[in-house]
Amino acid sequence: MSLLGFARVLVVTAVEAERAAVAGGLGAATAVTTAAVGVGPAAAAAGTARLLTRAECAGEPFDAVLCAGIGGGFAPLAAVGGLVIADVSIAADLGAEDHDAFVDVEALGFGRSRHPADRRLLDGLRAALPDAVVAPVLTVSTATGSAARTAALAARVPGAGAEAMEGFGVAAAAEGVAFAELRAISNPVGPRDRAAWRIPDALARLRTAFAALAAFPAPPGPAEPPAPAA
Numbered sequence: 001m002s003l004l005g006f007a008r009v010l011v012v013t014a015v016e017a018e019r020a021a022v023a024g025g026l027g028a029a030t031a032v033t034t035a036a037v038g039v040g041p042a043a044a045a046a047g048t049a050r051l052l053t054r055a056e057c058a059g060e061p062f063d064a065v066l067c068a069g070i071g072g073g074f075a076p077l078a079a080v081g082g083l084v085i086a087d088v089s090i091a092a093d094l095g096a097e098d099h100d101a102f103v104d105v106e107a108l109g110f111g112r113s114r115h116p117a118d119r120r121l122l123d124g125l126r127a128a129l130p131d132a133v134v135a136p137v138l139t140v141s142t143a144t145g146s147a148a149r150t151a152a153l154a155a156r157v158p159g160a161g162a163e164a165m166e167g168f169g170v171a172a173a174a175e176g177v178a179f180a181e182l183r184a185i186s187n188p189v190g191p192r193d194r195a196a197w198r199i200p201d202a203l204a205r206l207r208t209a210f211a212a213l214a215a216f217p218a219p220p221g222p223a224e225p226p227a228p229a230a
């Protein structure tokens, strides 16, 4: 059985609690592979590349990769307990400082810091999760914990919805395969207050999101070629 019309889907999370929430939501009905590959963009890229390569060598390549998990939400766009679908996953701290300014890798003249979501996957996620906010999701190597950095990131990416630590790495590994990122918001991005993180609520939201994805009907496939005339 497919997910959103994709036949073989890999869902990558950082930690096992996120993977278990995803798998719990999917239930037994859907042939989707879930894997926890570690925290941060490097672990995410390495783990995703390994899984994609293994599947391809086995003659069963994935046709879609979803990065999923909990994340920090930028107020007022993304509230704790809500969902953010990334229309683009951005490596928000990949670049150079020029005194008080940040220069991204595009401006430096090498590499890229943005991976847009696959259009078909994004459309499917939007349709199946109509309450989700659709906005850029930032990938960072250091979770934000101050008002100054929150303001700097919001200025760097106006309209940012969420911050997490893996999306850009997963996307980089999945180049050439349909990719998207989905985050359930566990905490506001802002001055660090670990006691305010609502991880169980976010994991529960992740689980219901994947139950909704599994239950969503696949979009109609390409038109069948007309039957030859008798």
Ligand SMILES: O=C(O)c1cccc(C(=O)CC[C@H]2O[C@@H](n3cnc4c(=O)[nH]cnc43)[C@H](O)[C@@H]2O)c1
Binding pocket: 014, 015, 017, 018, 038, 039, 040, 069, 070, 071, 072, 073, 140, 142, 143, 144, 163, 164, 165, 166, 186, 187, 188, 189, 199
């Ligand atoms: O402590 C637990 O029980 C627990 C259960 C599930 C997940 C966690 C994590 O800490 C996951 C780390 C993961 O979460 C993302 N994340 C969440 N909030 C933020 C944030 O404000 N800034 C950056 N990343 C965030 C991130 O992708 C981490 O990999 C703990």
